[in-house]
Amino acid sequence: MIWIRDLINEMIPFFSKAMNFLGVEDSNWIPLIGRATVEDHGDVALPCHSLARIFRKPPQEIAEQICALVEADLDSIATVSSISGFVNVSAKPEWLSKCLSKLLSDPRLGIGVEKPLTFAVDYSAPNVAKEMHVGHLRSTVIGDSIVRMLEFKGHQAIRENHVGDWGTPFGMLIEHLLDLGEDQAANELGVGDLDSFYKQARAKFVSNDAFANRSRSRVVLLQGGDSETLRLWRVLVDESMRYFNEVYSMLGVLLTDQDIRGESSYQDLLPEVVDRLMREGILETSEGADVVFPGGWVNRDGAPLPMIIRKADGGYNYSTSDLACIIDRVERLGCDGFLYVVGTPQKQHFEMVFQVAEQAGFMSPSHQAIHVNFGSVLDIDGKVLKSREGEVIKLHDLLDEAIRRAESAINEKNPELVDDERDDIARTVGIGAVKYADLSTERTKDYVFDWERMLSFDGNTAPYLQYAYARICSIFRKWEGARDSLTSAELILTHPEELVLSRRLADFPSALDESISTFSPHKLCTHLHSIASSFASFYENCNVLKGESEEVIRSRLAMCDLTARELKLGLGLMGIGVPERM
RNA sequence: GGGCGUGUAGCAUAGCCUGGAUAAUGCACCGGCCUCCUAAGCCGGGGACCGCGGGUUCGAAUCCUGCCGCGCCCGCCA
Known part of the structure; x- marks a missing residue:
């Protein structure tokens, strides 16, 4: 349920009529229609600058003319205005209210289900007898979030923890x-x-x-x-x-023990990989090793770069086991796609593996093989955290520290919380902060590991979102009515803060779609933060329980309910919990 | 040497795929707001030649191209 698309669909017939009248071909204006880039100006915009050539008139005049032609027809759904050569269309509050009602009464909050596909998601991948560090944190947290989002969109996600055990x-x-x-x-x-x-x-x-x-x-x-x-x-x-x-x-x-797919489990398939490559006639011998030349790659000396399948000593390589994986995923699991949540440094490796897998017919072009790459974890000085020398930050200690810091913040801000409840909240907030810090930045960029920032409760952080959720819970604790009855409440949108919040709430389904289709959890984070932030403004400026009338109170309670449900679902899809109090 | 990526206020980021209006957000900074649903908050303010130069376009942070800085990869390791 993408409200902007609905709005465009509804307004297009009227624009069509106007453009016909003006004698403009559909292909000249329909592609120009899009979301307004400046929120204050409207929801949908039509820039008229490229029409200037056709009309031989300034864009401003064209926009004004179009505006005048559609205004009356659009009266029931939107207001139209023209500024500096743009026609701007703003949904009317009543129209917006109808959209939100649909989300409110939908347990899935307007999020559609896609044609189901099967994805293998390869993530976490710690090494046996080696410490887990912040690099594993990224893979684990990002991969887990992608699995949750895929499943919510109706896909089957097969979790594969490719443990280094061989x-x-x-x-x-x-x-x-x-x-x-x-x-x-x-x-x-x-x-x-x-x-x-x-x-x-x-x-x-x-x-x-x-x-x-x-x-x-x-x-x-x-x-x-x-x-x-x-x-x-x-x-x-x-x-x-x-x-x-x-x-x-x-x-x-x-992740559970059922998801462990250690490298050892592919051992039996490795000779099979060699056989198949040989049958395809792409296996060559070079310096005693069996190799494939994927083509298009050169080494430091400018010579073709081989992918080594079997070493001269008879041992197999990482690439071989990745090829075996692909065979397994295609033939045993019937996957449509494979996602590798692995750091960017291995980009070339995966490109070569995918190339060879296709050449050898292990997978077809219809298979989506995607390296969901992520940047390195840097220390506070901007240098890559290395695990070989120097002290590694143990993941376990890091999480303990996060919980401890969250707990001391709770003690300071809300001393009424005690015992188990305080411990649970500290865990939810502390772990949530760490995960959110990792998920909220664009994954391909390097990530600076900074205790202070990740545990800070200000800004675009999990605790800020969780706090918004807790405040809503607090309102409902004070209210006497039945929360379930709100799903059919009528939404009365009058204050600017109500209108801003309602637009953010209506945008949730498309934000999630955008996030999952690009395997970028940070897009969902950015949107959740904008929801929480507009909720905070709404909260300060539109008192819920002391609204002007019973209808307004119910309407605002419904807004709270929808906000809470979106925050809970959105954070849940990133594996982050929400506390009732904090 | 070849390849890939990255560069946006003091700091940290979003926007780039799919070009559009005064470049968005947070921290920090300055000034206001708690007899009122949780002030972990809100309201207002200052702060950016979007690395540099060319090109395409009516229009470029966004697309193309050349430089510069930084990082990574180019192992019979994984």
Whole structure:
């Protein structure tokens, strides 16, 4: 239910009549009609500057003339005016009120369902025995939000957590596990001391030749399917997953053990990838390795850039496993699209993988393979946060800190909240703040990790939106009536603040569509903030419970109800909760 | 060297795909507002040659092009 489109549809016949009268072809003016870019001027605008050539008259005069011709016909739906060569059309409050009534009585708030497609959404992807850091936060939070939005639009979203659970480092990790003793190692991993575990293993690998040799032999055993080695490997994976699940639970994301699709699970498919590429005749041998040349790429020396499928030592590569994934998603899962919520640095990698997958016929052009890329996480000095050296900010600690800060803010602002309720709110607000900070900026840009900003309760932040929601709940606690009855309330829109808010509320469905069709949660954030902000103005200027009449009170309560429902749904689609009080 | 991305008030961002009017929002700054539904708020104000130069167009932050700054990628790692 896109109200601007409805408005345009309703006004077009009258404009058509006027333009016919003036002798202008449809193709000369219909494409010009669009949303007014300056909100104060109207909802829909027709710029007349390009018509000046046809009429040989200044745009201002043309606009005035059109305006005069349509004014009477549009009387029941909109007011028309002309300014500096634009015809501006503003929906009348009564018309707007009808639109909002439709949203109000609709449990889906006017959001349509699309033709259902199946998407595999690849996100989060932590590495076994390695700490989760802010980069994983981005992937996890963005991916989760996209899954929620897709599902709400009627699609099937298959969550795939492509956990890094395979490869050469596992030799040294398993040997380190044995050195420590299984119990102690499991404990260390389970409580989330992943970083030191990995670093210790790494340090020994570099400094101790005997250990390094044991590690290499262990890799061979692992790849050979040795059962004791696999058992030890399982311990590493399970203990890490226990810890990851704890972080997921704190974050409140949808990922569960059912969504784990570790790299190890594609091992059986890898020889199949090689066979198929060979059958297609695109596999070549280069320096002992099996490679594909996707074409169009060159390396530093200007030579064609290969994608390595099987290394000279017989081992497989990341690209191979990504190709296997595509086969799996097309043939087993029947996906129409695959989304990879992975950082921008891997852009070229994915372009090459998609190119090869199409060349080899693993997928067809009808499949949407999309790298939902995101920028790097920078520290406060604008440098990329690196995990290899220096202290990483553990995701777990970060979330604890967010909750702690939210709690101390609640203690200060609203000391009446105590015990479990305060703890719940602190969690909702703290975690919400972190997630929102990440989701609210355009995902392809680099993201500055800043405690102060992300936990600040001012501006375009989750707490600001949550506060608007809590204020509405507070109004309903004071009101005696039945909230359900408001879905049929008549909306009386007279004050400027009511009109601004109602337009923002009516824009919600198109904002969500725009957000999901570009896989850009920040567009929804921007819109939710504009709703919350116009609600705050409305709240200050139009007293709800002390409205001029019973009808006005009901109308304003209905506005509150719709605002609350949109905020709750919108934040919910980003995996952010709303507190009844704060 | 080749490729990709990015540059918008002191700071942080939106707008760029799909060109339109006085470039929007938040923080910070200045000035107002709580006997009144939560002041985590509201109202008002100052602050931007939209990196620089060309081009296309009636019209460019937006499209094309050339520079400059910054970042990333170009590994038999993932």
